[in-house]
Amino acid sequence: MSFVSRARSSVFAATFVAVSASVALAGTSGTAFQMAVAESTISNTAIAEFYRKNAFDPVWVGSTPEHEARRAALIKALSTIDMHGLPRARYDVSALIAKMQDARTTRDLGLIEAELSQIFAKYANDIQSGVTSPSQIDAGLVRDVERRSTQEHLKRLVAGDGDEYFREIMPQSRQYRALMKQKIALETLIEQGGWGETVPVTKLERGDTGANVIKLRNRLVAMGYLKPTASPNYDDVLLAAVQAFQTAHGLEPDGVAGNGTITEINRPVSDRLKAVYVALERERWLPEERGERHILVNQADFSAKIVDDGQVTFETRAVIGKNTHDRRSPEFSDEMEHMVINPSWYVPRSIITKEYLPKLQANPNAVGHIQITDRGGRQVNRGAVDFTQFTARNFPFSMRQPPSRSNALGLVKFMFPNKHNIYLHDTPQKSLFAREVRAFSHGCIRLAQPFEFAYALLAKQEEDPKSFFHRVLNTGKETKVNLENPVPVHLIYRTAYVGPKGEVQYRRDVYDRDRKIWEALQKAGVALPDVQG
Template sequence: MTMTPPRFALLRRVTCLACFGLALVAATPRADAQISLLQQTVAEATMGDESLASFYRDRGFEPLWAGADAASLERRSALLAAMAQTTAHGLPSWQGEIDALLAELRAAQTLTERGRAEVAVSRAYLKFARALQTGILEPGRVVRDIRREVPYRSADELLMLVADNPPRSAMRKLSPATREYARLMREKFTLERRIARGGWGPQVPSGKYERGMSGPGVIALRNRLIAMDYLAPTARAGFDSTMHDAVELFQADHGLIVDGIVGGDTLRAMNVDADERLRSVLVAMERERWMNLPGGLGKRHIRVNLPEFMARVYDDDKLTFETRAVIGARGDDRESPEFSDEMEHMVVNPSWYVPRSIVVNEYLPLLRQNPYSVGHIEITDSRGRRVNRAAGFSQYGPQSFPFSMRQPPGPKNALGQVKFMFPNRYNIYLHDTPSQHLFADDVRAYSHGCIRLDDPYDLAYVLLAPQSDDPKGLFQSRLRGGRESRIDLETHVPVHLMYRTAYTTPKGHVQYRHDIYGRDAAIWRALERAGVSLEVGRS
């Protein structure tokens, strides 16, 4: 017996709403008194929910969904059809909500019942629309350091989208319209199909594999590369130059040292199963929904992808500059947070005003033992006067230490010679660093939370180019002056500190990175609790 796939069965059930609409046309007179009763019921049902009541007041409490006209029927059908496809977006199945709405709509025989059904459909639509548009999780409640302000739309805006547009078009406009979201969804389907066929096959045995080798391990490596689409199907059993090139491409896509040798980190990444990669993609789709800003990320903007240790400038969605980055070290109070803000200015030859947490946790213990330690740092009182170290600091604890600490400008300043400011409550910014050796590492998590840049001067030139005929000359003249100097940006630049362990390139390559802070694992657990599953073979 042939089984009907659950999604198509659900879509077929949705079509029964046409019967409901025809029944209303035949059975419902258009008397003003009866219309008023429906409208009165809608008004009563929206009391206490000002956002919903406002929308209906503006339309005289006329129904959007539960009318007897063809437009209302089309809206109902489009909504329920869209709800039936939520798993394609990595969201929980909406079947329970669909069943409840179908039951309420079928039972709505009187005008009062239709008015209540109208509001019930609107509430269900708003829940669905917000999930598809801006995600099902509140990020800060899942991970403390995700300080992102999710761009929730108002009920009035979401309902007007349906009222003013063809219904199916309105439903399509709910999910993020970014190329990144589309490419992630495509990767989701690709992984699901692969998993349904058994995944990527047996893992590659432990060991080290390089060009010129052969044997069972190399065959397992060959088969896995073929399954992952890095190598064309072949019967060759040796590690030849073609396999070497395939390994290098895999390494590049996973942020590894590109040397064509399989062992250590490359072997571990190679043996991650397709299910785990699919989880990363589903988390990335939820994260993309959290950043579904009405105007996009900005005509010109900066993205820092923390697990990738990279900072990039985009103009009109095209990459125009990139540089390696150092992010916050793993552990409490040092991990870089996630948020968005606007860069307003840069400071050339900055002073470093030492954060209170570093003062009391790192420097005070040293000063209590030796008041002349950390001599490159000035200690000042509340009036900015330098403190005489001879009196010592053994009498102070973390709560009672009354002084501030500052490192003057100079080549050894902890911030280097330029910092880029997007004022925020977390005291996070981008800056130069004298510790250039750190950029040679693959995993660059060393800071106290701020983002250190490998090529800060070049970033300064890029940012100043729109407002100066000689951006390099402008910057260098301030730098040579030696004094702390502020340069305002005439046009502020949005900065997005992001966290993506799965992301795509403009050419469609999907990149994967290690979940360095464990945030994606926490998000996946929250998604599972909300009802998300891998849905293998069902999308």
């Protein structure tokens, strides 16, 4: 505990000892303490019920060491909440301290008791589950945030001692701790003036020399990608530094400082700090239990990973939904239950009516690789149907692409059944994985190495997963293979994260979601320190 926290704690102790005799009456029916608590919690049914069930025993204002420890822990937590990228302005700590110091009667204690519980409940919710609500920010944020009830927070607090529960309710992931460390580093950089002069947006490459090369070199030195040097030449050392920067920012590491690379190099420290604040909030939204083995799809990074006991054991490039309102991949968590080898593609209704119906109206033989089926699953004779009589609303048929190498889903899909109809799958469009920005799908996640992904999943239940997979594949038949142990899947979107070796990574906000989250955080009271470049 800091000196300030200890000093405050001693003030509170002295204040409450003076009226501690009144606390003994708190559990007595009809006391001023009980009435004050009931009166103050009338609009908060959860807290009111907690006190009724516990005979109005005080959580905060007693004179025991346990009560003193809780008070000190709460004030310490509220005073340092901005360390987590959360708004201190939501909690008027100074006014709270003043009220505690001014307490003189049993009724005063009851009012303070209720206020402390209400403030604690708000703090606990903010620090554990986030200060914003995803669904109110963007239509693609369909994540269900796990929030403990107020009564559960209070019960667990009382069952612990001192700082114990305050430590417990903070996100415990290594990613969260690493992001907090990066937040502090960036705030220090801002205090020191940032990364210095920006670089003119032009193309610079190996062999170039001159003032712009020096500016590029100086900027990369300030960012930590290059050791200090006065050389005006774009040499191999500078090329390697540019490649390192490109890798850390999801850019093609060709060593050429083109418009895209220099634009990212010129981003101010404040932009990166905003990304870290947003990443901390997103980390608070994630489930507390991710799964010892889980699948992590970072849409902003265009990647899919399998994580075992905190270590990435498999990684592949991914293609995500196109950046249009109806195709962006959503963010949520679920459980992968099975894979389908040699899958059929059952065309989504939206694609049928928006893309295929107009083509069929112009030419009944269009999209001939797709079967048209009736409600009974029977194939429809295209020549016997006048497609012009139908609209998107009354089109009565379904469409299906049978298993094949040219199938839109490729040769395997990975299912975690959900209402958003999102899954991971193979694709015949392999060339897309070479692109730097890979947002091309209708919303599902395409994998560059789907077979290897399947082997990794099957390794937990098959002695020779590769042979098993290909034995099924070679039948050519659509086959469902259950995972004996379902695997949690987390579809996330992280423009700032820390890699397994502690390397800080930044990505572009391809869906503009981080900007919206930052605006929501600002409305909640989050603010950056004085901004520099």
